[in-house]
Amino acid sequence: MLSYLQKVGRALMVPVAALPAAAILMGLGYWIDPSDWGGGNSLAALLITSGSAIINNMSTLFAIGIAYGMSKDKDGAAALAGFVGYLVLTTLCSPKGVSIIEQLPIDQVPAAFDNINNQFIGILVGIISAELYNRFSHIELPNALSFFNGRLLVPILTSFVMIFVACALMFVWPVIYDALVNFGENIQDMGSLGAGIYAFFNRLLVPIGLHHALNSVFWFDVAGINDIPNFLAGQQSIDSGKAEVGVTGRYQAGFFPIMMFGLPGAALAMYHCARPEKKIKSTVLC
Numbered sequence: 001m002l003s004y005l006q007k008v009g010r011a012l013m014v015p016v017a018a019l020p021a022a023a024i025l026m027g028l029g030y031w032i033d034p035s036d037w038g039g040g041n042s043l044a045a046l047l048i049t050s051g052s053a054i055i056n057n058m059s060t061l062f063a064i065g066i067a068y069g070m071s072k073d074k075d076g077a078a079a080l081a082g083f084v085g086y087l088v089l090t091t092l093c094s095p096k097g098v099s100i101i102e103q104l105p106i107d108q109v110p111a112a113f114d115n116i117n118n119q120f121i122g123i124l125v126g127i128i129s130a131e132l133y134n135r136f137s138h139i140e141l142p143n144a145l146s147f148f149n150g151r152l153l154v155p156i157l158t159s160f161v162m163i164f165v166a167c168a169l170m171f172v173w174p175v176i177y178d179a180l181v182n183f184g185e186n187i188q189d190m191g192s193l194g195a196g197i198y199a200f201f202n203r204l205l206v207p208i209g210l211h212h213a214l215n216s217v218f219w220f221d222v223a224g225i226n227d228i229p230n231f232l233a234g235q236q237s238i239d240s241g242k243a244e245v246g247v248t249g250r251y252q253a254g255f256f257p258i259m260m261f262g263l264p265g266a267a268l269a270m271y272h273c274a275r276p277e278k279k280i281k282s283t284v285l286c
Contacts, residue, residue: 012069063121085129095109
């Protein structure tokens with residue numbers, strides 16, 4: 001079980017690796033046009049919009065990246081299966097989809113389905129898609145259907161499996177969503193203490209790599225916190241009431257001293273402790 005969780009954790013690094021690109025693009029855009037946030041400069045608008053494209057589609061990237069990262073041979077068909085599965089699931093579980101399938105007026109569809117495009121769902125789809133790929137990517141069909149042998153079968157199979165997953169989520173997702181929202185709200189209400197509790201569990205989950213799953217609840221719009229997008233939007237978030245100075249961004253704040261000083265310090269210590277003849281090699285490792 002532990003090894004499987006570590007496998008999931010390693011796969012989570014694939015979509016997370018896209019976040020620095022978003023931060024750099026948006027940061028440069030805000031630096032170029034700090035007052036209008038792209039409204040007064042075309043280059044700034046280009047950079048900010050490019051970075052936002054990554055942030056706004058992180059749930060899709062989670063589905064694709066985890067499916068690819070957990071596949072046994074890191075094949076593109078696994079990533080395609082993750083993407084197909086995510087599209088099918090989120091379309092079926094969208095408010096319009098739920099309204100049609102359950103024959104409900106759209107205003108009576110539970111609010112949880114308004115937020116079905118989130119990282120939690122992306123992780124779920126990615127894991128299921130990867131497992132389907134690992135199990136069925138070697139299947140050989142009759143000659144008449146041989147074009148769909150092996151890897152090409154998996155995206156098709158995933159689309160059908162996601163129909164059943166979507167049916168289950170129509171009953172389960174409102175409960176899960178309410179639990180996530182209550183969890184997030186309780187942590188938020190604790191203020192700095194809540195941020196400390198989050199940081200504690202974040203570090204506790206590092207050995208198995210599942211800290212990124214916890215991060216998704218606080219960093220993105222899984223439970224209404226959406227810390228990173230609200231922080232990056234700066235004054236726009238403040239003006240719209242989505243951000244508060246000194247509060248928004250606190251679920252990231254503890255990382256920066258470590259990343260800015262702790263990691264370089266550890267690298268410097270490795271260099272100084274290396275044998276003289278190994279110092280050049282240790283520099284490469286650092």
